[in-house]
Amino acid sequence: MNTHEFLSSAFAEALHAACDPLLNGMAVEVEAEVDSTNTQLLGRARINPVRPALMVSLSQTAGRGRLGRTWHGEPGESLMFSVGLLLDPKDWSGLSLAVGLAIAEALHPDISLKWPNDLWLGKGVGGRKLGGVLIETASTQVQFDTPTTARWCVVGVGINLKPRGNTDLRTPSAALSELLPLCDLASTATAVAPMLIKALKRFESQGFAPLRERFHARCALAQEAVLLSDGQSGVVQGVDATGALLVHTQFGDRHVSSDEVSVKPKPP
Numbered sequence: 001m002n003t004h005e006f007l008s009s010a011f012a013e014a015l016h017a018a019c020d021p022l023l024n025g026m027a028v029e030v031e032a033e034v035d036s037t038n039t040q041l042l043g044r045a046r047i048n049p050v051r052p053a054l055m056v057s058l059s060q061t062a063g064r065g066r067l068g069r070t071w072h073g074e075p076g077e078s079l080m081f082s083v084g085l086l087l088d089p090k091d092w093s094g095l096s097l098a099v100g101l102a103i104a105e106a107l108h109p110d111i112s113l114k115w116p117n118d119l120w121l122g123k124g125v126g127g128r129k130l131g132g133v134l135i136e137t138a139s140t141q142v143q144f145d146t147p148t149t150a151r152w153c154v155v156g157v158g159i160n161l162k163p164r165g166n167t168d169l170r171t172p173s174a175a176l177s178e179l180l181p182l183c184d185l186a187s188t189a190t191a192v193a194p195m196l197i198k199a200l201k202r203f204e205s206q207g208f209a210p211l212r213e214r215f216h217a218r219c220a221l222a223q224e225a226v227l228l229s230d231g232q233s234g235v236v237q238g239v240d241a242t243g244a245l246l247v248h249t250q251f252g253d254r255h256v257s258s259d260e261v262s263v264k265p266k267p268p
């Protein structure tokens with residue numbers, strides 16, 4: 001076993017110890033390089049969707065972000081992982097907000113949330129992106145008492161640990177090390193993954209509504225002027241019980257869902 005393999009197996013064991021009590025039988029894998037941890041775990045929907053899985057990769061050759069974007073992360077400078085599990089909530093709306101909130105709360109009081117689920121440092125036009133979440137689902141057949149159609153859900157998380165070099169990002173980036181100078185891959189993953197799993201289980205039974213006030217406490221756009229991708233603008237009032245963004249526009253109040261439009265702070 002070489003040094004990398006040894007460190008990876010010790011890391012995987014620590015993660016397993018932290019996560020397995022929450023999701024019994026969870027497979028924990030630490031990889032040196034994959035295309036994308038989300039792509040890898042989405043493939044499990046066909047193979048063994050009953051076994052929850054957590055995959056961390058030190059690097060990705062085809063990391064994916066929301067809205068078809070690419071996610072870049074240098075080895076050791078970015079935490080990239082995905083959790084895959086069967087999930088059966090009554091209502092899926094607000095899941096991405098619940099995930100972002102769980103990660104922010106696991107890491108630092110000063111991390112804010114840019115709706116729907118970006119992790120930010122700062123608020124409004126001065127906000128910088130620290131991390132992001134990509135949630136994907138696939139329909140799958142599972143054999144419980146009888147063959148049943150179920151939903152396999154993959155939650156992918158990317159967090160900048162160290163400042164990024166030159167990027168073409170539309171939003172300037174931030175790094176966790178600005179808040180936690182000693183943060184590293186293992187400590188960050190071990191802090192975040194169990195809280196994320198707990199949040200997924202809680203979301204499955206309770207949905208987003210009980211988390212609304214906690215989301216508001218970290219909302220990076222609260223009372224900020226914003227531009228919507230459909231051309232309208234307005235001032236953010238918060239989120240509703242389903243996680244839709246409440247925007248006061250000149251045409252009235254809108255409940256904006258994240259599948260419809262994206263939103264960005266409006267420069268003064």
Ligand code: BTN
Binds near residue numbers: 067
């Ligand atoms: C975004 O901000 O647009 C979401 C970024 C999500 C990136 C993570 S990195 C681990 C997982 N694997 C991927 O390919 N994407 C997610």
